[in-house]
Amino acid sequence: xxxxxxxxxxxxxxxxxxxxxxxxxxxxxxxxxxxxxxxxxxxxxxxxxxxxxxxxxxxxxxxxxxxxxxxxxxxxxxxxxxxxxxxxxxxxxxxxxxxxxxxxxxxxxxxxxxxxxxxxxxxxxxxxxxxxxxxxxxxxxxxxxxxxxxxxxxxxxxxxxxxxxxxxxxxxxxxxxxxxxxxxxxxxxxxxxxxxxxxxxxxxxxxxxxxxxxxxxxxxxxxxxxxxxxxxxxxxxxxxxxxxxxxxxxxxxxxxxxxxxxxxxxxxxxxxxxxxxxxxxxxxxxxxxxxxxxxxxxxxxxxxxxxxxxxxxxxxxxxxxxxxxxxxxxxxxxxxxxxxxxxxxxx
Amino acid sequence: xxxxxxxxxxxxxxxxxxxxxxxxxxxxxxxxxxxxxxxxxxxxxxxxxxxxxxxxxxxxxxxxxxxxxxxxxxxxxxxxxxxxxxxxxxxxxxxxxxxxxxxxxxxxxxxxxxxxxxxxxxxxxxxxxxxxxxxxxxxxxxxxxxxxxxxxxxxxxxxxxxxxxxxxxxxxxxxxxxxxxxxxxxxxxxxxxxxxxxxxxxxxxxxxxxxxxxxxxxxxxxxxxxxxxxxxxxxxxxxxxxxxxxxxxxxxxxxxxxxxxxxxxxxxxxxxxxxxxxxxxxxxxxxxxxxxxxxxxxxxxxxxxxxxxxxxxxxxxxxxxx
Numbered sequence: 001x002x003x004x005x006x007x008x009x010x011x012x013x014x015x016x017x018x019x020x021x022x023x024x025x026x027x028x029x030x031x032x033x034x035x036x037x038x039x040x041x042x043x044x045x046x047x048x049x050x051x052x053x054x055x056x057x058x059x060x061x062x063x064x065x066x067x068x069x070x071x072x073x074x075x076x077x078x079x080x081x082x083x084x085x086x087x088x089x090x091x092x093x094x095x096x097x098x099x100x101x102x103x104x105x106x107x108x109x110x111x112x113x114x115x116x117x118x119x120x121x122x123x124x125x126x127x128x129x130x131x132x133x134x135x136x137x138x139x140x141x142x143x144x145x146x147x148x149x150x151x152x153x154x155x156x157x158x159x160x161x162x163x164x165x166x167x168x169x170x171x172x173x174x175x176x177x178x179x180x181x182x183x184x185x186x187x188x189x190x191x192x193x194x195x196x197x198x199x200x201x202x203x204x205x206x207x208x209x210x211x212x213x214x215x216x217x218x219x220x221x222x223x224x225x226x227x228x229x230x231x232x233x234x235x236x237x238x239x240x241x242x243x244x245x246x247x248x249x250x251x252x253x254x255x256x257x258x259x260x261x262x263x264x265x266x267x268x269x270x271x272x273x274x275x276x277x278x279x280x281x282x283x284x285x286x287x288x289x290x291x292x293x294x295x296x297x298x299x300x301x302x303x304x305x306x307x308x309x310x311x312x313x314x315x316x317x318x319x320x321x322x323x324x325x326x327x328x329x330x331x332x333x334x335x336x337x338x339x340x341x342x343x344x345x346x347x
Numbered sequence: 348x349x350x351x352x353x354x355x356x357x358x359x360x361x362x363x364x365x366x367x368x369x370x371x372x373x374x375x376x377x378x379x380x381x382x383x384x385x386x387x388x389x390x391x392x393x394x395x396x397x398x399x400x401x402x403x404x405x406x407x408x409x410x411x412x413x414x415x416x417x418x419x420x421x422x423x424x425x426x427x428x429x430x431x432x433x434x435x436x437x438x439x440x441x442x443x444x445x446x447x448x449x450x451x452x453x454x455x456x457x458x459x460x461x462x463x464x465x466x467x468x469x470x471x472x473x474x475x476x477x478x479x480x481x482x483x484x485x486x487x488x489x490x491x492x493x494x495x496x497x498x499x500x501x502x503x504x505x506x507x508x509x510x511x512x513x514x515x516x517x518x519x520x521x522x523x524x525x526x527x528x529x530x531x532x533x534x535x536x537x538x539x540x541x542x543x544x545x546x547x548x549x550x551x552x553x554x555x556x557x558x559x560x561x562x563x564x565x566x567x568x569x570x571x572x573x574x575x576x577x578x579x580x581x582x583x584x585x586x587x588x589x590x591x592x593x594x595x596x597x598x599x600x601x602x603x604x605x606x607x608x609x610x611x612x613x614x615x616x617x618x619x620x621x622x623x624x625x626x627x628x629x630x631x632x633x634x635x636x637x638x639x640x641x642x643x644x645x646x647x648x649x650x651x652x653x654x655x656x657x658x659x660x661x662x663x664x665x666x667x668x669x
Contacts, residue, residue, distance in 0.1 A: 070533055073462075098535035107533050114526035119548045125527075128544070129534040192530075 016199055016232050017044040017067070017105075022080030024059070024066050024256075026303070034303040036062045037256045039080070041330070044200060049226060049233045051247035051264070053240060053279075055300050059256040060236045061110070064202050068105060069097050084200075102129050106198040110205040110236075112185035116177040122188050123173025126162055127155040129195040162191040166221060183214035190221065194229070201226075204236045219246055240283045244268055249336075252276050255301045255311035258330055262337040272339040274319075275312045310342065318343065363630040370626015376619030380612070384433040391427035395583060407602040417604035420595045428588055429608040435584035436616065439500050440566035446504025447565065448511055448558045455515025456550065460523055460542055470516065477509040482571060489577045496582050503568045511557050515550055522549045552631035556624050563620035570613050585609035 020041045025033040037059040044050055052060050065071050067082060069089065082089040084104055089097065109115040117125060131152060160170030166187040177185055186206055193201050203222060207215040223246045226233050235247060243250055243264065250267040252259040252275065260273040271277045281294045298315040301307055307314055313323040322342050330340045364370055383390060392415075408418040416425040458469040488502045522528070523546060531541050572578055573586025574593070588609040592598070597605040 068533055070529060098537075101533050101535045103535075107530075109526055109530055109533075111526060115530045117525075117527045117545055117548070120544075128531065128536070132535050132540075 013045040013047055015043050015045050016085060018081075018083040019043070019067070020081045020083075022063065022066060022082060023078045024062055024071065025076050025078050026074045027076060028074055031304065033076075033078075035256055035306065036075070036303055037066065039330075040251075040253070040256075040258050042251050042258070042261060044232050044234065046199070046232055047226070047230055048249060049223070049235060049247045051243035051250045052234055052236045052253065053238065053243055053250060054253035054259075055238075057300055057303075058253045060253055061204055062256075063253070064107065064204055064234065064236060067202065068101055068107060070101075099133075102193075102198060103133050103196045104198055105200040105202065106193040106196065107202040107204060108186075108189045108193045108206050110208055112182070112189045113177065115189055116185060118177055121174050121176055122180065123156070123159045123163070123175075124152060126159045126173070126188070126192045126195055127152045129192060130155040130158055133196050158195075162195055163188070165194065165225070166191045182210055183217060186210060186214075186218050187221065190218075190225070194225065197229075198231070200232045200234065202234045202236070205238070206235075207237070207239075207242075215242075222246070240280065252279070255306065256303070257311060257327075258338065258340060259312065260337075260339040261330075262333075262339075266337050270337075272333060272337070272344050273312075273341050274316050274343070276339075278317075310340075360630060364626060367626040367629055369622045370629065373619045373622025373624070373626055376615060377623055380433055380616050380619065381437060383430055384437045387430045387434055391424075391430045393424035393427040395423060395427040395431040407597065407600045407605070409602075410604050416608055417602065419591065419602075419605050420597065425588075425605055425608060428583055429585070429612060432583050432585045432588055432609060433612060433616075435496065435582050436566050436569060436586070436612070439496070439503065439569040439584070440562045440616070440620075442500045443503035443507065443565035443569070444558055444562040446501070447507040447561050448554060450505065451508035451511025451557075452515050452550070452554050454508070454512040456519050456542060456546060458512070459516040459519025460538070460546060466516075469512075473509050473512045476506070477513075481506045481568070485568065485572060486575065486577060489572060494577055495579045499569060499572060499578055503565050503572075507561060507564060507568070511554075511561065514553060514557060518550050518553050519546055522546050552627075556628045556631060559620050559624035559627060563617040563624075566613065566616055566620075570609075585612045 021039045022037060022041070023035065023039055024037040025035050027033045040059075040063055042050065052063070054060050062071070062075070066075070066077050067089070069077070071077070077090060080090070084100065087100075089100060092100065116122065156173070159173050163170050163173055168184055168187055168191070172180075172184075177188075180188060190201075190203075190206070193203075201222075206222065207218050210218065219242055222233060222235070225231060235243070237243060247264050249262070250264050251261045252267070252273065254275050260267065260271065260276045267276060268280065271280060275296075278294070278296045282296060284293060285291065296315055301311050301314070307324070309322070309324040309326050310316070310319070310328050313319045316323065320342070326342075328340045328342045328345065330338050331344045332338050333344060364374075406418065406420055408414060410417045414424050414426065416429065419425055419428070454469050454473065458466040458473075485502050485506055489498060492498050492502075528541055528545055531545050536544075569578075569584065570586030570589065573584050574590045576590055576594070578584060578587050578590075580587075586609070589606065592602070592605040592609075
């Protein structure tokens with residue numbers, strides 16, 4: 001095990017997750033289907049941390065649930081392809097998919113209190129995943145022999161190890177969620193996500209409802225664990241500061257579509273999509289304390305009343321006629337920079 | 348400090364329950380009744396079915412030293428009948444309630460968890476069962492089948508589950524939307540596992556309370572059926588004692604000692620069940636007891652208490668008596 005950061009190489013590291021043109025619709029009786037996510041594509045390489053940013057309701061969580069095929073009953077993945085290690089997840093049977101969940105891709109849910117069953121101990125719930133998948137492989141790369149967890153008792157040492165990994169004493173595994181603090185619960189959720197040594201961890205707003213100090217701790221923990229265990233992480237967040245600090249690549253979503261997708265430096269230094277530009281302006285920058293914050297007027301589009309053209313057009317200060325009638329395609333600007341805007345295609 | 352009762356362990360449950368006086372009274376009442384039923388042969392002074400000695404004096408003999416609760420029309424000891432009668436009443440109550448809760452719980456969880464057509468089908472069936480008046484249907488079924496003890500249990504059991512089913516379904520609906528169910532699914536858990544390990548533990552407290560309340564209903568139903576003469580004539584229950592007292596002229600003979608004991612027994616057990624059920628409910632659902640708005644008032648009260656102590660004894664005290 002090394003604590004040396006793995007240098008994220010966005011061009012040579014093997015691709016773990018290749019998402020192409022995923023579209024998710026929600027169907028409800030007597031109404032036309034609502035498109036929550038449209039034609040989203042991205043690639044996640046080994047060791048990469050991808051930041052997924054966007055306003056509330058822009059389809060971030062829906063996209064993440066679609067990756068795991070855990071959409072609510074009304075949700076449908078109508079087209080697209082999700083390749084995980086060369087296998088199309090959308091073509092798998094429900095049983096095969098159940099195997100991929102947690103051993104391949106795991107998720108840290110938003111709001112840890114709700115994601116833990118209040119009447120069962122934390123350790124018991126972490127052991128759940130171990131027993132379900134029958135793996136007792138100790139922390140990745142440590143080389144110790146992997147056992148098989150047949151019951152909760154056999155899983156106990158590993159549960160303790162996982163809790164220690166996220167900075168919680170192993171002796172607290174017998175406690176109930178209400179005996180944990182908010183930050184500890186979130187840590188426990190991360191421990192749970194790591195239980196079966198997944199290659200990809202989805203962290204869906206892992207720091208919501210935590211104060212800034214705990215937020216920083218949790219993000220630091222995620223970053224440390226990523227380097228130590230060689231994980232790929234998708235970090236769903238509103239917080240651009242967090243993204244700038246820990247992410248390698250950024251996917252900006254707006255109204256269910258990809259607005260811009262690029263390496264983190266490109267997004268912050270050379271944003272092309274007007275939405276990304278406005279978003280950065282709406283975020284305080286400590287190095288320019290004099291600069292006024294500019295909010296983006298208006299609201300994100302409603303899914304049942306999407307504008308016919310570009311989804312950002314009604315709020316876009318630089319929109320022109322074509323923006324209101326024709327949705328822009330995702331244009332590739334250079335090596336690793338995509339943006340969906342007519343202005344970009346004109347260049 | 349009664350911050351939050353730890354209801355996840357049995358000892359914690361007992362600690363919380365102990366403080367509820369009415370609940371404890373209910374439990375004691377029920378335990379006394381069960382004790383009486385279990386130790387009936389030791390407690391009963393006479394054989395309840397054999398007439399003592401049929402002389403004219405022994406028919407509807409008022410309470411005396413030999414017969415503490417008098418005798419009935421066949422010169423049988425009423426106290427012994429009362430003691431033995433508790434066996435049938437409680438047996439029917441417990442078994443019928445068990446059947447009811449098992450059916451209701453199963454239907455409720457299935458409908459709530461699977462939803463869709465399964466739910467529609469099961470809940471419409473429940474609605475139909477709910478609107479059919481229980482008693483006439485029970486009378487018809489018992490009349491058509493042989494009126495044996497197990498038939499009575501079965502009939503009461505299969506007619507009494509509707510309330511449980513609806514209650515359990517609504518609880519299941521709310522539990523299944525909780526995040527940890529989605530998490531369990533993400534882990535790769537199947538439906539059966541999720542129901543067993545995540546839904547049931549949260550539905551169980553409701554089911555326990557409901558069971559206790561259904562027991563009292565079942566006992567009442569049994570008494571009603573017996574009173575209407577639909578029970579097995581060879582078994583002896585409180586309802587049947589009432590039936591005999593009613594049909595064989597105890598009323599006109601003014602023999603209140605034949606009527607009162609079984610009536611009192613039924614009230615005793617039903618009241619015990621209700622008190623116990625409500626007591627359990629208060630422990631398992633603490634929100635009934637302390638609303639979040641009530642907390643503020645309690646705190647103020649405790650503070651005033653603390654300052655009183657300080658004032659009267661002249662010594663500072665930093666213990667808040669909550």
